[in-house]
Amino acid sequence: MSAELDPVIHPVHRLQICALLANADEMEFALLRDELGVSDSVLSKQLKYLDDAGYLTIRKVPSTGRPRSWYSLSKDGQCAFQKHLDALRIIAALAT
Amino acid sequence: MNQQSNQQNERNATDQSDSATTNSSSDLQAQREAAVAALNLVKEKKKSIVKHLHLPWWQDPVIGLLMAMLVIHHAAPMPYDIIIVAVGCIGMVLVLRHYTNQALWVSGWRRGKTRKLSYAFFVIYLIHLFGSMWLNSQGHQWIIPVSAVSIFVIAQIYGRVWMSTWRKEMEAEDVG
Numbered sequence: 001m002s003a004e005l006d007p008v009i010h011p012v013h014r015l016q017i018c019a020l021l022a023n024a025d026e027m028e029f030a031l032l033r034d035e036l037g038v039s040d041s042v043l044s045k046q047l048k049y050l051d052d053a054g055y056l057t058i059r060k061v062p063s064t065g066r067p068r069s070w071y072s073l074s075k076d077g078q079c080a081f082q083k084h085l086d087a088l089r090i091i092a093a094l095a096t
Numbered sequence: 097m098n099q100q101s102n103q104q105n106e107r108n109a110t111d112q113s114d115s116a117t118t119n120s121s122s123d124l125q126a127q128r129e130a131a132v133a134a135l136n137l138v139k140e141k142k143k144s145i146v147k148h149l150h151l152p153w154w155q156d157p158v159i160g161l162l163m164a165m166l167v168i169h170h171a172a173p174m175p176y177d178i179i180i181v182a183v184g185c186i187g188m189v190l191v192l193r194h195y196t197n198q199a200l201w202v203s204g205w206r207r208g209k210t211r212k213l214s215y216a217f218f219v220i221y222l223i224h225l226f227g228s229m230w231l232n233s234q235g236h237q238w239i240i241p242v243s244a245v246s247i248f249v250i251a252q253i254y255g256r257v258w259m260s261t262w263r264k265e266m267e268a269e270d271v272g
Contacts, residue, residue: 019142020141025201031148061197068197088138091130092131
């Protein structure tokens with residue numbers, strides 16, 4: 001097994017997003033923002049990185065005012081996150 | 097003079113080698129610490145999910161009621177039979193839509209121990225449905241209220257056991 005970290009997932013905010021979405025079927029934008037403690041723009045930027053890599057699935061529902069958006073990890077995203085966790089485990093274990 | 101110079105070079109090489117070993121060792125230690133910190137962060141986020149999943153108090157009783165309707169629909173004469181099934185299905189769709197429009201939702205069929213519980217509940221539902229149909233066709237009409245109450249109670253138990261199993265899984269130390 002190789003210990004290759006995924007550069008898309010590795011930054012701390014994206015790692016947290018993946019950790020949250022890996023354990024939920026869908027999570028709304030506002031809850032992700034509150035859980036990460038970042039601004040809307042910072043979260044949007046991080047989500048765009050993940051979306052561009054094909055790691056996210058987005059569901060938008062029209063609502064009064066801004067449309068509400070739910071995010072989930074795509075199959076590729078789940079697979080990449082699992083590989084990233086495996087790599088972290090290997091690094092943590094190898095160096096002991 | 098040359099001998100002194102050679103000894104000095106050897107000392108330098110030894111010092112560099114020691115320094116490289118120290119650097120490599122500290123790099124490895126830093127990588128390890130970063131990996132452990134990242135894994136702890138993932139664990140922390142996994143645990144934090146629990147406080148965000150809110151089920152309204154009425155959800156399990158309504159699901160139990162709708163399932164009871166779907167189990168005993170066959171006992172009603174036509175066209176009430178079809179009306180009961182339609183109300184049961186539409187009710188389920190509305191409850192599910194309400195659930196999936198929360199800020200966070202988790203499927204009952206998600207991977208893990210909870211999936212086994214969901215399969216078990218589905219099998220119990222089918223046993224209730226076909227068991228009550230068969231017994232009712234044999235003239236045992238007592239099965240109608242019994243199966244309705246039974247599936248309602250089992251749905252409440254399933255809801256609570258599912259939630260408790262899921263919480264334990266989220267709060268477990270492994271990161272998945």
